[in-house]
Ligand code: HPA
């Protein structure tokens with residue numbers, strides 16, 4: 508945990524999380540428990556799966572996004588029942604709330620679950636049950652869900668998943684707040700997904716996002732904006748390498764959902780200090796700070812805030828700018844944004 512004198516302030520500051528994969532919140536202990544309860548066999552030929560301790564030790568040695576994804580997809584194959592998704596989501600929400608998260612937009616990967624025989628309805632009923640329980644228990648918390656397409660699967664499978672999601676009507680009844688895309692990035696150019704995003708837009712899904720600029724070059728971010736019509740970029744870290752793109756992001760108010768600990772653990776950067784946090788702040792690029800896959804990357808939202816503070820020594824004014832930007836970039840109602848902004852201003856006033 509952060510020893511910096513601003514730790515208490517960062518804890519108290521109402522935070523928005525826009526980039527957490529619910530499947531990335533499974534601890535090694537829970538993973539082994541669920542594997543045993545649901546009779547899912549873990550790979551016998553990988554010594555990392557000998558015990559929770561050996562698995563956790565393997566997480567310290569990730570070499571890249573794809574190296575992590577290999578473990579992430581095996582890890583979430585232990586989720587079977589709606590109650591598994593409910594418990595995972597409720598536990599994440601209670602931990603996030605204890606760290607001062609007041610608005611959470613949670614990713615999940617329906618395509619991979621459906622392909623291994625877990626119905627979309629099973630997943631969503633678990634997520635919804637957790638949301639209802641959390642909103643009852645944590646009155647200052649709002650929760651939204653965003654399904655992500657997976658780029659390592661064939662493009663036609665993505666078309667099929669979008670069609671299934673559209674048929675449920677869940678984009679228009681408050682169940683799903685937007686539509687995203689994740690998984691492997693290099694060589695997965697946005698042009699491959701143009702028709703899928705066009706179909707989503709044509710059906711009336713306005714809140715579109717995609718993971719780009721995590722490992723891929725700034726051109727992927729530019730092309731995601733122009734070809735896919737995304738309103739937000741998940742990660743977007745490498746946008747800082749292109750001055751024109753920085754200006755475009757600032758002018759359009761496009762939010763980047765940065766994941767600092769994730770970038771360090773997956774070796775996108777050698778150290779936290781290499782992240783373009785100061786550059787984005789100075790250029791008025793809106794961003795939020797997020798945990799991505801907290802069970803794998805050594806920290807939830809507050810640990811990410813503290814790590815950024817340790818590396819950059821930001822001021823209360825800087826954090827005010829980050830907090831307001833994250834609220835403005837959230838996918839919630841105008842009224843909810845006003846509430847969140849009020850809560851942030853109350854905390855900021857105590858610290859000026
Ligand atoms: O950081 C990520 N990047 C891409 N796909 C992912 N799926 C879970 N986490 C990630």
Ligand SMILES: [Zn+2]
Nearest residue numbers: 528689718799
């Ligand atoms: Zn992610």
